[in-house]
Amino acid sequence: MNGVIIGYGTIAAGHTIGYQRTPGIDVVAVVDPTPARAAAARSVGLRAYTTFDQMLDHETPDFIDICTPPNTHADYIGLGLHHDLHVLCEKPVLMPHDGHYDHLLDQITAADKVFYPCHNYKFAPILATMQQVVHDPDFGDVLGARFRTLRRGHAVGVGEWNPHWRRDPLIAGGGILRDHGPHSVYLATHLTGRTPLAVSCLTGNMRHDHHTDTEDTAKLIIRCDGDVSIELDVTWAAGYRNSYYSIIGSAGTVTVENNDVQYSLGGNLHHDTLPSNFDDPQHSDWFAAMFADFLVKTQHPEQAAPLLAETLTTSLVIDAAYTSAAAEGRWVELQPCQQLLAGASR
Structure with a gap:
């Protein structure tokens, strides 16, 4: 199976390495209007085109992989599905148009192709270990969770094209809440395994730099089914990098902090050290595992259906968080995801 990457920046370079490590799937070309990025793609053996239409004049891909900034995602998703291609898309995958997702959901559900979100953190081995612990019968029911992401600044894009686009609301659609929040x-x-029901959120600018059009810090509390609360803290204003994930169960606990895993099951405390690769911006090992999963989904498309619900839920939570933050943290009820998907499938 051959594909084309749309947009050849830092993440796309990581995707390229991931494809090289995944049997049965390959990327052969890119679409990028920036001459320097096209040259970078050619330097690793990829053909490069300026526009999507130009690419289709010369290539017959099975899928496209969208690695462009968020404000172009919807257009490229539509183009890919219109031309009967499987579509992968980097986060934030779904962006609301005039506050709605109806048109894009209609396109996705009507297509006979796999729509796949690049939710690559799910494929980090250290977080897969965490999931195994949570699913252990001795862990019990999930009672709560807290995740914390500290970064010293926003990820800077390639110098040839607007390196600080993540701080431009017209391109990124928001700040860290839209970028790392997903x-x-x-x-x-x-x-x-919980379903979000309502969100309370506060946002702010803590770094006090010249990027003030979008937030660099956000704190969310997500109220879920089963009376479970999930707390999420994300910031670009920290003095050091740290990635922290903690889940509490009725009979066990598990915490991941950078390369360390600590968990308690059956009254026994365990500690492991694993390379997390949280600080590798290209995440090529994670991408290889993700692309292998994508390949399986193209062979068994019925398995891809839950991914659309996961993607839509993620976007609805972020949207509700922005609404809450604009109202000083008031609770905002979420639209039922399944109702929106049911409406799109009719």
Whole structure:
């Protein structure tokens, strides 16, 4: 199976390495209008095109992998599905248009192709270990969770094209809540198995730099079914990097902090050290595992259905968080995801 990457920046370079490590799937070309990025793609053996239409004149891909900034995701998703291609898309995958997702959901559900979110943190081995602990019968029921992501600044893009686009609301659609927030949200639902019902959020600018059009810090509390609360803290204003994930069960606990895993099962405390690769911006090992999963989903498309619900839930939580923050943290009830998907499938 061959594919084309749309947008060749830092993440796309990591995707390229991931494809090289995944049997049965390959990427052969890129679409990027920036001459320097096209040259970078050619330097690793990929053909490069300026536009999507130009690419289709010369290539017959099975899928596209969208690695462009968020404000272009919807257009490229639509193009890929219109041309009968499987579609992968980097986060934030779904962006609301005029506050709604109806048109994009209609396109996705009507297509006979796999729509796959690049939720790569799910494929970090250290977090897979965490999931195994949570699913152990001795862990009991999930009672609560807290995730914390500290970074010393926003990820800087390639110098050839607007390196600080993550702080431009017209391109990014928000700040850290829209950029790194999705990782925390989809991980929370994936690892705990809980369904978000309502969100309370506060945001702010703590670094006091010249990027003030978007927030650099956010604190969310997500109220879920089963009376479970999930707390998420994300910031670009920290003095050091730290990645922390903790889940409490009725009979056990598990915590991941950077490369350390500590968990308690059956009254026994365990400690392991694993390379997390949280600080590797390209995450090529995670991508290899993710692309192998994508390949399975193209062979068994019925398995991809839950991914759309996960993607939509993630976006609805982020949208509700922004609404809450604008109202000084008041609780905002979430739209039922399944109702929106049912409406799109009719």
